[in-house]
Amino acid sequence: MEIQMTRTSAPKAKPEDESKLAFGKIFTDHMLMIEYDEGRGWHDARVVPYGPLSLDPACSVLHYGQEIFEGLKCYRTAQGRFQLFRPRDNFERMNRSAQRMGMAPIDVELCMKGLLALLDADKDWTPHSEGTSLYIRPTMIAVDPFLGVAASSKYLFYIILSPSGAYYASGLAPVGIYVEDQMVRAVRGGVGFAKTGGNYAASIVAGAQAKHKGYAQVLWLDGVHQRFIEEVGAMNMMFVYNGKEIVTPELNGSILPGITRDSVMKLAQLMGYTVCERQMAIDEVIADARSGRITEAFGTGTAAVVSPVNTICYKEEEVRLGDGGIGTITLKLYQQLTDIQLGRAEDPFGWTLQL
Ligand code: PLP
Numbered sequence: 125m126e127i128q129m130t131r132t133s134a135p136k137a138k139p140e141d142e143s144k145l146a147f148g149k150i151f152t153d154h155m156l157m158i159e160y161d162e163g164r165g166w167h168d169a170r171v172v173p174y175g176p177l178s179l180d181p182a183c184s185v186l187h188y189g190q191e192i193f194e195g196l197k198c199y200r201t202a203q204g205r206f207q208l209f210r211p212r213d214n215f216e217r218m219n220r221s222a223q224r225m226g227m228a229p230i231d232v233e234l235c236m237k238g239l240l241a242l243l244d245a246d247k248d249w250t251p252h253s254e255g256t257s258l259y260i261r262p263t264m265i266a267v268d269p270f271l272g273v274a275a276s277s278k279y280l281f282y283i284i285l286s287p288s289g290a291y292y293a294s295g296l297a298p299v300g301i302y303v304e305d306q307m308v309r310a311v312r313g314g315v316g317f318a319k320t321g322g323n324y325a326a327s328i329v330a331g332a333q334a335k336h337k338g339y340a341q342v343l344w345l346d347g348v349h350q351r352f353i354e355e356v357g358a359m360n361m362m363f364v365y366n367g368k369e370i371v372t373p374e375l376n377g378s379i380l381p382g383i384t385r386d387s388v389m390k391l392a393q394l395m396g397y398t399v400c401e402r403q404m405a406i407d408e409v410i411a412d413a414r415s416g417r418i419t420e421a422f423g424t425g426t427a428a429v430v431s432p433v434n435t436i437c438y439k440e441e442e443v444r445l446g447d448g449g450i451g452t453i454t455l456k457l458y459q460q461l462t463d464i465q466l467g468r469a470e471d472p473f474g475w476t477l478q479l
Pocket residue numbers: 195355356357358359360380381382383384385424425426427
């Protein structure tokens with residue numbers, strides 16, 4: 125399928141002061157759109173000027189939340205080129221989300237072709253400064269104008285781009301997390317592993333309460349026992365034991381299989397650390413933080429990269445993780461990962477795609 129290109133006649137001014145770039149607030153000049161109709165498949169792939177969508181108010185997405193999305197980044201490399209990090213993994217995960225949400229799968233190579241056409245128009249929006257990137261947001265919505273609860277016969281896939289700074293206003297400074305012991309985010313058999321809007325909608329009240337108490341994000345517990353650690357709002361969690369072993373909750377169907385999680389586990393192993401995926405009970409984590417067995421903790425995510433976590437609050441009691449600063453292993457992993465993403469270090473796993 126060819127990608128049609130309509131360039132904007134009114135290009136916007138690019139942000140001048142990159143030090144003020146927040147996350148996901150500014151959008152580029154163009155977007156990619158591909159439509160799906162049952163019986164016809166995906167069609168009409170096009171890059172068009174960025175702008176509002178026109179949707180029938182009866183669209184399924186607006187009533188029943190049949191929506192999925194992804195998040196990846198385009199980086200400016202040390203050599204002045206542009207590169208993507210594991211982009212096919214995002215589109216493959218999007219298809220796993222699509223399957224769970226009863227939505228139409230989309231060919232990964234079509235997504236790649238569309239993304240590259242969009243970047244051909246807008247990659248110059250990728251900011252230059254350390255810690256910034258062009259955040260890429262692929263999205264799929266159900267656009268059947270039908271109020272019955274059933275799979276839609278029409279979908280819209282689109283990609284928008286946002287020149288972004290750090291996800292947390294604090295940048296690489298350590299953040300505190302609040303363990304939510306009343307509300308749950310997902311349960312086994314539900315849609316926790318899918319990147320679908322409802323998971324995030326369900327997290328907003330708890331997130332606001334945690335912020336009000338002074339914590340950057342919520343750490344979710346499992347929805348059955350409310351005992352095992354799942355993940356944080358926008359990242360997977362890792363705990364360093366005794367300065368040498370990295371432990372992370374296993375993938376159980378209710379947490380997002382993070383691409384950064386997988387990358388960091390592989391890099392850590394290559395660097396000689398032991399990595400263990402297992403169930404982690406919150407009482408065990410609190411006891412291990414108190415006794416000092418946990419020497420560092422951090423979250424991983426595309427937006428969050430590798431974010432040090434220095435405090436955890438459970439049942440209104442705050443416990444420090446490690447020495448309160450940025451852990452040595454956390455920093456090493458942050459550096460190794462971002463060096464690969466920015467083309468400053470060799471890419472031993474072939475993760476990057478140069479444009
Ligand atoms: N968990 C949740 C709930 C997320 O939203 C994200 C962000 O995408 C992650 C984990 C990390 O996933 P990834 O590393 O693929 O960005």
